[in-house]
Amino acid sequence: MRKNKTLKCILFQIKKSYKTNKSEIPYLIAAGLMEEAQNMLSMLFPAAILSIISGGGKAQKALIIVTSVNLLLVIFSFLVEYASRALCLHGIRLVNTMQLDMNRKTMHMNYADIKESSYINKYDTASDGIWKSSDTVHYLFRVILSRVVMISATLFIFIRVHFAVAAVVFATIIFDYAMNAHIVKKQHANDTENAVYRNRQKYLDDTLFDQNVQKDASFNSANAFLLHKRKELTKSILQVVRKNTMLDFTDNTIGAACTLVRTVFTYLIALKQYIAGKLHIADFLLFISAAQQMTDAFFQMVNAAEYIRKAVNYCDDYLKYMEIPETDRTEGNLEVPKHFHVLEFRNVSFKYPGRSEYVLRNLSFTVNTNEVMAIVGDNGAGKSTLVKLLLRLYKPSSGEILLDGVSIHDYRYDDYTALFAPVFQDYMTYSFTVGENIYFGNTPASAGANADLYKILDKVGLKDKISALPEGLDTPYTKRFDPHGIVFSGGEEQRLVIARAFAKAGAGSMILDEPTASLDPLAEYEINKLIHSVAADDFLIFISHRLSTTKFADKIIVLQNGEPAEEGSHADLMGLDNGIYKTMYCIQSSYYTDETMRMSEKNK
Amino acid sequence: MKQTVWIMTRVLRYCFKYILGLVLVFSFSSLIRVGVNFLNRNVINELTENAAAGRISVLFFICLICYLVVWLLSIFQGYLEAFANNLFRLKVDVFMQKIFMKKSVQITQERFFETDFQNQYSFVCGNTNRASAYIFNLITILFSNIAVVFSSVLLFAKYEPMLIAYAFSVMIFQGVHTIITSNISYNASKKQIKAERIGAYLAGLFVDKRTAKEMRIYDCFKFFMSKWEYNNERLIHERIKIDNKQIAYNHAVEIINVLLRFISIYILLFGVTRNKYDTGTFVMLFGLAEVCVSGIRSLTGNVFSGIFGDAKYFKDYYEIVAPIDKKQIAEALRNSTNEDPDEERYFTDMKLENITFTYPNADRQALKGVDLHLKRGEIVSILGYNGSGKTTLSKVLSGAFTEYGGNVKLNGNDISGMPKASIYRYFGIAPxxxxxxxxxxxxxxxxxxxxxxxxxxxxxxxxxxxxxxxxxxxxxxxxxxxxxxxxxxxxxxxxxxxxxxxxxxxxxxxxxEILLLDEPTASIDPIHEVEILKNFREILSGKTAVLISHRIGFARLADRIVIMKEGRIVEEGSHDDLLAQNGFYAEMFNKQKKLYE
CATH class of the missing domain: 3.40.50.300 (P-loop containing nucleotide triphosphate hydrolases)
Structure with a gap:
């Protein structure tokens, strides 16, 4: 199993790298070998010179060697630098592609999975996984491969001089590595403990540096308090750092002891050979530096292997994310009929995943394409949840939602969602251009399309504002990236979002989920009226807690604590004695009667 | 330069102990490197002279023991370095952040509406840890190289003075190279901030839960993706341009270095063949030349890039943090919990006289001459449509915006001279x-x-x-x-x-003393709103309140309603007065009332 994972991840990385750029791996190999050649030259160079000098050779000969070696070194370093530059860009491209795949995946995942509280952790882990495994190919082909070459070369030198040296060098390195692995494991345990603190620190840092937070920081003492929190965290982090530093110390000591044994042994053997006349002084120098090179090479190789071992886990996190099922999108393959007539909620109950309390209980109603429906109720009554169920963002826990008698989940996902143009309560506006905020680049920028767009803008009452702008629809929206950007007021922003809903091609059904909460009732009423008069070939659903603004609906459903409490037209509902709708309506209208006045006068 | 010194002196003062420790550790460790070369000389000489003759002298063993000591010392040094690194950098990071945060509070809010300022702000935010890294690197590099360079130059002077010239010319070329390249990379990374900010913004959209909904229903994913890809490509493209420039310079300096190295080796060969010095000295000088030049290269490289590169980041940091003098730092570093809570803060009245305000980069005034008088114990409601200037007015009132025209007087004193903190103390704000x-x-x-x-x-x-x-x-x-x-x-x-x-x-x-509520019940449903409002006057118990709302029901609670329209106060008075005036308020009220009939 574990072997499979390793293999799977390494293969994935190689494949990805090959797909992103075919020349990456050859480049890596070439760069690695070139570096190795540089190392070998520097290892042989002093010995060669010494051998000429002590051998009483001529300066000219030494000069030739010096010149040629240096020229070679220059050439190699040019090549390595050139390759490294290309590789650096490959690295960025690889990471970008993987990130892109991941974003696409995010878009295709079930909405319920995204809303899950553990989601952001999963995303972060996977995203981290990209970065932390992105050098796998690099280590595999550049480091490990070239270091193997170096180790073989030094081994050759050792065996020529004395085999025992090679054995001792290997033994000490392996012992050192084993101890090191043990210590790293301990440190890893500490790090896991530290991860909680680190996450908190990250949150605090992000918050502290958030411009929106800083903008208002002067109102409260948030900065001082957050800094205080951070200071406390730093203390906890430092404790772990101290522990790890102690472990580092132990590790260093063991490493040094091993080095000591290795060095002393190498020197003694070399000395013995030298005295015995088997070793020339130049070879002596070469021998010593070969020992050093071998140790370095071995440790670099071990580090690379260690990186890959870790990277496999990180890469696995990424792959796990990429394998999260996309059931919501893939279920259902029926074509949506061109004309449909009735939408039905049949005994729909819903609770959010992992929660025990129901948000909606036993909800049943039908709505016809020619009816305007309003859903009213307090905050938390389940109004927005209902919309999410209808848009297939969630699946009902029990019961069914039917479009012309067929469960909506049986229709093809893209076809089905294409029917609706919702405006959410927590709508987003984006720092692109004004036009892009409306059509998202979906409409071809032909002259006709622009005219259509202005027609829509006229409908929502933004035409004058936008045509007055020198750049029109291409004006940057918000000043986030451009000082000439335009900033809309709350009301204008809402109109913009409504224009977006109108502009969604082929969507005949509109849903307004209280996008007008920050407008005054009159403005909300006017927007609702406007939409009522111009929109919706198919379904039109309004959601509000302001009863005055949805009076005109043919059918009003009053939700209370997730249950449908009352249903009917405004007149029907006002006719119910002690009805919930009536009570709510009276409270809201009391602002405009003398009821409130008396109340506040009493308090005076 | 001034900015760097300013920051450095503060950091030095803040953690002098650590820095002293670091300096000692590094100077010591650099001497070890020279020592090893010196040892090599003796070992080689021993080998060539005595050992070749079959003798092993006491000196040789002393040399070997010295090796052991050097090894042991280097372990200890590694440990100290790691420890100092962790501790020191954490400490300096927190310190730099602290100054920055405290300053943030003092920055007037309108600056956050400037695009340039936003860019600079995020630039500095992303680089506060640069200070600790910079100082740490500076110390590491300075003290681990100065001793090497200095002692090798001394040895050169004794054995081969020509090498000093070699070292000197390496320094000059490296210095010029670093100045050029660090300028390039600084300018480049500053130029990329915008693209990086856009990238971060787009990346944020992909994880935003609100966007998740819209992406699914509006099919705008492809559009976001294309924007993101375009942005990435642009970043990479610029990167290539910079790299190409830098690589040209790298190559040039590399060639010069090789030539110089070549000359140095020639000098040494000449010396040893003419028997100016023995083989051991040759090996030592050879090693020292390498050590010394790499020391010089990292010294000039990093010190110059420090002055010409990193120090520029400091300049941006300083620009945001400054002007902040000694007194302000002392004040800023004082924990705000230590502030005297019992300080007198009795509110009598507040007067706004002919206030005008324009947002940075905006072409029209958000406030066009507003006069308002706020007395103790009053409940004033500011009513108006979105964009009428209600929130802007509240921000001038609370001292968040300072670059307004006109006067604001708190208890008769102009607030423009007052420290912000003492103004805020009067307010309880729900933005x-x-x-x-x-x-x-x-x-x-x-x-x-x-x-x-x-x-x-x-x-x-x-x-x-x-x-x-x-x-x-x-x-x-x-x-x-x-x-x-x-x-x-x-x-x-x-x-x-x-x-x-x-x-x-x-x-x-x-x-x-003054409660300032800006649309406090926008997402609270009417039934709960009534509950909150019912006891509002009792809760206030004689204190002052400013309510900002577009809701008439909320406004009716107030003693006085101030109607704002297009940055001006158009009407003012009690509910009954305003209805009697039959103006803007009456029209608004009656229209809304009609909705419920």
């Missing part, structure tokens, strides 16, 4: 755009008045006033419940209405 921190409910509420943080009674009263009791009661941990998942996986997510009540409670904290 329209608020942030709920991923901290405990208790912490979030008490941020409104941090001095009373540990005052349970005060906290309970504030929560009660905001109608939060049943929210707290919902959770087993009570007011210690963490909000949001960011800080703790057990955190809870609140609804919009619940969050708004937390902000309301934080405004009530410490019974402020």
């Amino acid at each position: 329209q755009e608020y942030t709920i921190f991923s901290l405990s409910i208790r912490d979030n509420v008490s941020l409104g008045c941090i001095e009373k943080m540990n005052d349970d009674d005060e906290l309970e009263i504030a929560c009660q006033k905001a109608g939060m009791q049943n929210i707290i009661g919902k959770f087993p941990l009570g007011d210690a419940t963490i909000l949001g998942k960011e800080y703790s996986p057990d955190g809870v997510e609140l609804s919009g209405g619940e969050s708004q009540r937390i902000i309301l409670a934080s405004a009530y904290m410490g019974s402020p």
Whole structure:
């Protein structure tokens, strides 16, 4: 199993790298070998010179060697630098592609999975996984491969001089590595403990540096308090750092002891050979530096292997994310009929995943394409949840939602969602251009399309504002990236979002989920009226807690604590004695009667 | 340069002990490197002279023992370095952040509306840890190289003075190279901020839960993706341009270095063949030349890049942090919990005279000459449509905006000369755009008045006033419940209405003299709103309140209603007065009233 994972991840990385750029791996190999050649030259160079000098050779000969070696070194370093530059860009491209795949995946995942509280952790882990495994190919082909070459070369030198040296060098390195692995494991345990603190620190840092937070920081003492929190965290982090530093110390000591044994042994053997006349002084120098090179090479190789071992886990996190099922999108393959007539909620109950309390209980109603429906109720009554169920963002826990008698989940996902143009309560506006905020680049920028767009803008009452702008629809929206950007007021922003809903091609059904909460009732009423008069070939659903603004609906459903409490037209509902709708309506209208006045006068 | 010195002196003063320790460790370790070369000389000479003749002298063994000592010392040094690195950098990071944050509070809010400032701000934010890295690197590089260079130059002077010229010319070329390239990379990274910010913004959109909904229904994913890809490509493209430039310079300096090295080896060969010195010395000088030149290269490279590169980041940092003199730092570093909570803060009246205000980069005035008089014990409601200037007015009132025209007088004194903190002390503010921190409910509420943080009674009263009791009661941990998942996986997510009540409670904290509520009930439903409003006057108990709203019901609570339209006050008076005037308010009121008929 574990072997499979390793293999799977390494293969994935190689494949990805090959797909992103075919020349990456050859480049890596070439760069690695070139570096190795540089190392070998520097290892042989002093010995060669010494051998000429002590051998009483001529300066000219030494000069030739010096010149040629240096020229070679220059050439190699040019090549390595050139390759490294290309590789650096490959690295960025690889990471970008993987990130892109991941974003696409995010878009295709079930909405319920995204809303899950553990989601952001999963995303972060996977995203981290990209970065932390992105050098796998690099280590595999550049480091490990070239270091193997170096180790073989030094081994050759050792065996020529004395085999025992090679054995001792290997033994000490392996012992050192084993101890090191043990210590790293301990440190890893500490790090896991530290991860909680680190996450908190990250949150605090992000918050502290958030411009929106800083903008208002002067109102409260948030900065001082957050800094205080951070200071406390730093203390906890430092404790772990101290522990790890102690472990580092132990590790260093063991490493040094091993080095000591290795060095002393190498020197003694070399000395013995030298005295015995088997070793020339130049070879002596070469021998010593070969020992050093071998140790370095071995440790670099071990580090690379260690990186890959870790990277496999990180890469696995990424792959796990990429394998999260996309059931919501893939279920259902029926074509949506061109004309449909009735939408039905049949005994729909819903609770959010992992929660025990129901948000909606036993909800049943039908709505016809020619009816305007309003859903009213307090905050938390389940109004927005209902919309999410209808848009297939969630699946009902029990019961069914039917479009012309067929469960909506049986229709093809893209076809089905294409029917609706919702405006959410927590709508987003984006720092692109004004036009892009409306059509998202979906409409071809032909002259006709622009005219259509202005027609829509006229409908929502933004035409004058936008045509007055020198750049029109291409004006940057918000000043986030451009000082000439335009900033809309709350009301204008809402109109913009409504224009977006109108502009969604082929969507005949509109849903307004209280996008007008920050407008005054009159403005909300006017927007609702406007939409009522111009929109919706198919379904039109309004959601509000302001009863005055949805009076005109043919059918009003009053939700209370997730249950449908009352249903009917405004007149029907006002006719119910002690009805919930009536009570709510009276409270809201009391602002405009003398009821409130008396109340506040009493308090005076 | 001035800025770097300014920052350096502060950091030096802040953690002198650590820096001294680091300097000692590094100077010592650099001497070891020279020592090894010196040892090599003796070892080689021993080998060539004595050992070749079959003798091994005591000196040789002493040399070997010296090797051991050198090894041991280097272990110890590694440990010290690691420890100093961790401790020192954490400490300096916190210090730099602290100054920055404290300064943030003093920056007037309107600057956050400037695009250039936003860019600079995020640039500096992303680079505060540069200071610790820079100082640490500077110390490392300076002290681990100076001794090497110095002692090798001494040895050169003794054996081969020509090598000094070699070292000197390497320094000059390396210096020129670094100045050029660090300028390039600084300018490049500054130029890329915008693209990087856009990248970060887009990347954020992909994880935003609100966008997740819209992406699924509006099919705008492809569009986001193309924007993101375009942005990435642009970043890479610029990167290539910079790299190409830098690589050309790298190559040039590399060639010069090789030539110089070549000359140096020739000098040495010449010396040893002419028997100017023995083989051991040759080996030593050969090694020293390498060590010394690499020392010089890293010294000039990094010190220059420090002065010409990193120091420029300091300049940006300084520009945001400055002007902040000694007194201000002392004030800023003083923990705000230490501020005297009993200081007199009795509000009598506030007067706004002919206030005008224009947002940075905006072409029209947000406020066009507003006069307002606020007296103790009054409830004033500012009513108007979106964009009429209500929120802007409230920000001038509370001292958040300072670059306004006209005068604001608090208790008869002009506020422009007052420190911000002493103005805020009068206010309890619930802003329209608020942030709920991923901290405990208790912490979030008490941020409104941090001095009373540990005052349970005060906290309970504030929560009660905001109608939060049943929210707290919902959770087993009570007011210690963490909000949001960011800080703790057990955190809870609140609804919009619940969050708004937390902000309301934080405004009530410490019974402020003036309560400033900006659309405090926008996401609270009417039934609960009535509950909150019912006792509003009692809760206020004679203090002053400014209510900003577009809701008439809310406004009717007030003693005086101020109607704003297009940056001006158009009407002012009680509900009855305004209705009698039959103006803008009456029209608005009657229209809305009609909706309920």
